[in-house]
Amino acid sequence: MPSKLKLYNTYNAELEEFEPLQAPFVGMYLCGPTVYGDPHLGHSRGPILMDILYRYLMHLGYKVRYVRNITDVGHLQNDSDDGDDKIAKKARLDQVEPMEIVQKYTIAYHKAIDKLNVLPPSIEPRATAHIQEQINMVKGIIENGYAYEVNGSVYFDVLKYAEDEDYGKLSGRKIEDLIAGAGEERRALEGQDEKRNPNDFALWKKASEEHIMKWESPWGIGFPGWHIECSAMSSKYLGEYFDIHAGGMDLLFPHHESEIAQSTACFKHTPCKYWLHNNMITINGQKMAKSLNNGILLEEMFSGDHHLLDKAYSPLTMKFFLLMAHYRSTVDFSNEALSAAEKGLKRLSNAIEKLDELKSSDQSEVAVEAWKENLYEAMNNDLNTPKAIAFLFEAVKWINEISSSKLKINEDDLKLLSETFKTFFFDILGLKLEDEGSDKERIEGLVNLLMELRQDAKTEKNWAMADKIRDDLKNLGVDLMDGKEGSSFKLN
């Protein structure tokens, strides 16, 4: 292998060579979804990024433990809310148990994510199943003097922490700016009067009477602060210092910054070595927001049932589309861009299907070895999937030319080309050939029969009949193509 994997570490704001703490083992953590609603586009990018990383690390021979949590302790509903637990609130509206909501949307999340051919994580812990771990961590932080209790709530003492540690390093913020930015409005917000400093954040919150999801703790009945769950679960399953922690850029501050502070306050060192952050998704150039009425659920994307979508886009089209952009760039969804991805993926898929039928020659006019190195080089350069895909398209051109005998390749090169192409397509990028349905064989037989009839018509120069067969089949979603060696067909 010519180069080593390099990842952009947000923590140091630079590209760094990836060195596992304890090779060949790698531990990685992704902040998972809050399961109080149907999964939308924004829920897909993190898992897809991590899926690529997970697959690639395993491909490189690492033994990876991948932890992706389910946040099932919701808190506030949204910015206009009044302090109820997010999940509990919805539960009351729907007259069901909170865990029923959690169950429903966890399943919805899995269903949608599975369609993207994303591998399941090694461990998928739930926040509600780790309350004790969270309490223990809060205790540890209090013992170390970085948190204080007020009226049954526990807050992290940011100023105290900032005296000893570099608070704000991850998100590039200075504590002075944060203090200066604390305006009047903040004081009006719930719980602010209990804090010593507006920047302090809750580790444990006292639960009100109506609050449904609550637990006993040394500080009374309450529920954990948001940030602590990831710290508690990642340290439990990956250790107090692990390799990779990832999430969306929107989580950089305050969530990840707080995780670092909590872990450092509790364990005396940062939680992990590499921080990866994927950029956000926009739709027609605008961010996805309820107020803009442009939020798209994953199921809506797959069914096409949304006012901004011209048609349905398959899960793999969507995955491929996301992979055509680098994970640290924003990616803009539009019908035009999605259909471009759809056609591009088809081009790759067609090439894969041709791969096994290629004939080798004695000589080779293709630099397969260098091409393979380019592919790895692209992946090693901070998982540059768009570049890797560009190289796959280069190979598509070769495959097509070899197929039409315009280019020669010898047996060894063909084998290498085929193996490498398939490895990247299936194993590393996690793509699949789109399912053409279970009746495939029967359809093939039927279409072959019609093609024979059409061939007879053509022999008799009965063009009207030949065209009728072709056109009617096209209306049924079967495209006929006449080639030198007879006709072939493709299902749409």
Next chain:
RNA sequence: GGUCGGAUGGCCGAGUGGCUAGGCAGAGGUCUGCAAAACCUUCUACACCGGUUCGAAUCCGGUUCCGACCUCCA
């Protein structure tokens, strides 16, 4: 307002001091009864203004525009 990131051809998107990114769309051609597919060829580019340099889309400064975060919550 603060912090950070971005602005590439009709669309999407890599790249980076001198060498074709790639996909989609467009144009011409090969093939074909016609068409499609495939292949070949090809057009459109680096927001704006200065500067550094033999040379800048790439580095530096400024301008404009866009995005994320900057509160409780997730």
